[in-house]
Amino acid sequence: MTLGQIGVVRPQRMRFTTPLPLRSGAQLAQYELVFETYGQLNARRDNAVLVCHALNASHHLAGTYEGEDKSEGWWDNLIGPGKPLDTDKFFVIGINNLGSCFGSTGPMHVNPETGRIYGADFPVVTVQDWVDAQARVVEALGITQLAAVLGGSLGGMQALDWSLRYPDRLRHCIAIATAPSLSAQNIAFNEVARRAIITDPDFHGGHFYAQGVVPKRGLRVARMIGHITYLSDDVMEQKFGRQMRAAELGYSTQDIEFQIESYLRHQGDKFSNYFDANTYLLITRALDYFDPAREHGGDLSRTFASATCKFLLTSFSTDWRFSPARSREIVKALLDNKLDVSYAEIDAPHGHDAFLLDDPRYHGLLRAYFERIAQAFEEAAP
């Protein structure tokens, strides 16, 4: 088995001029989506896997950019020749979601109707809107049915939505470290992060671009909160514990005393230099709103009555943001509908972040599952 690298990749763009109706009632008259593909679409066009991204990721799943060091895609450990999602077998697609700050139409772009940067006027987008937009790209690529839709966290919600609303367009839904909806605590963390951004004087009601400033204070705090919830208490204790920066206490409320403070500040600083504040608001809101059972009186079993594909659900024991209990709710709803579902609860110490790491049991599971998918279309091939 060779674990080759994908090598240099290039993002592509697709422009849409058919208006996209959004859940909010608004619509986008025209928009562009940036995407990347890896591997080859086979003759039967039945080996395509769509990978949906979560909060701060993008269409750049794997490979590197020409002349850019450390430009590996965010799921490069999973996707490539001989890797669990094997690009020698699968045609893998990553699409940057609407409202993102990594190339697809979003708040940093000019609103063609006003000639001004959207900023806070960019319409609120939902998981369903993203999926609708993704479906158009998939269609434009000539793919009638995806072998699988795969996603972790917010990406997992998109995969679930595909199974509910486009049941004929996928054969497998692979939803990792996700939930059927956010809990009150999840929403609470999102709301604190949003308040930090919105109340930053440099936010200017979401129209800070024209002022030549960025609400970095708010973005830093938002990212610090996020990082705490991505890691488990245990792994934070193992990695940082009460390690001091210096041998002696400095007795200061403002200077860094503990290594965990240094780590969080660094993560916050980094994030505030590349992430868009309006995008952060939009994406956390999409998370809050996702709740497919809402239209079914809160009954998740009834919700999944429309699904027909096969499912793989995976959760991680120490993930307190999207705990195994939330995945089990989905598994139960799927079983209530007599759907084909595999579920693995992986005992990993890394909290929610585990879905991005290459724990051998986790990657082994995905490898086996994708091999089974590949077997089916390889056998069907003439």
Place this chain on the structure above:
Amino acid sequence: MTLGQIGVVRPQRMRFTTPLPLRSGAQLAQYELVFETYGQLNARRDNAVLVCHALNASHHLAGTYEGEDKSEGWWDNLIGPGKPLDTDKFFVIGINNLGSCFGSTGPMHVNPETGRIYGADFPVVTVQDWVDAQARVVEALGITQLAAVLGGSLGGMQALDWSLRYPDRLRHCIAIATAPSLSAQNIAFNEVARRAIITDPDFHGGHFYAQGVVPKRGLRVARMIGHITYLSDDVMEQKFGRQMRAAELGYSTQDIEFQIESYLRHQGDKFSNYFDANTYLLITRALDYFDPAREHGGDLSRTFASATCKFLLTSFSTDWRFSPARSREIVKALLDNKLDVSYAEIDAPHGHDAFLLDDPRYHGLLRAYFERIAQAFEEAAP
């Protein structure tokens, strides 16, 4: 059994002109402490209980203030005639800690050495400094030995410190929902809250008083983060879940959609109107620094070798801020020293907040423990 009210109480002040040396190396040349007492000190002066306060509380434990509605002390459900800490039997003392914003000398006061408001120049204070200051008040009240020192959360840390450094001055240490030190995750939450305050442009490096402003944005975010960690995931789900404010979604990133958002914003607003930003920094830092085992090579068992009093430790099953596991660390260290220790792990849904609520098992336990203490001094009385 009568559960009477204490009625109207009045805070008292004590002024100290003997300098207080602080752990940081600085010293306070002079300072005032505000305190309240409830019940009567008996002839043998052996029925006094000191109650230590946590982050946003004060010396005002019980009773009300003349002409002020809703001015009940923060532990009024526990302390009073016929209540678990029965003021018909005990003389109860509440002292506002140094650096607080509720009357004792703190950052809002004038530094006599400069004639200007301390602000960020107020020296960093530690749990040990607070306990040293409390010990002077207790001494000035003519009390050689306290029947008990009681505290929850940060107050529990003070109670533990009394047992370690003033072993002859107390017969019982009652430490509730506390920990022998903060975990990396605890410190992380404190640090995010501090950054929110310090990076608020209205903080002005901690000298905002002269500017006539208050860093309310930062205080709001800090308090919202705090509130998330005080409640359990479960109780938040039961109380708020995904309840919407309106029947229909508003599709807004800035307006309130979920009741949990409304609750958190309200708590943040309220807090930002009464709490001092510099005090918040000082108190969270005192929490971070508390780590009595540090001077004993991290060995908690060796740390408690100096203790001689009896202990009651209590924790709550759903408290993820100061989990039962942290209390058990202390219990183990006490048992290693063959100390007399009672420990109760109470199955309560309310998270860290449970220590302030009147769960019947919890209050029943405290009542029984205090009755046993009272019995001892009542039998000793002539």
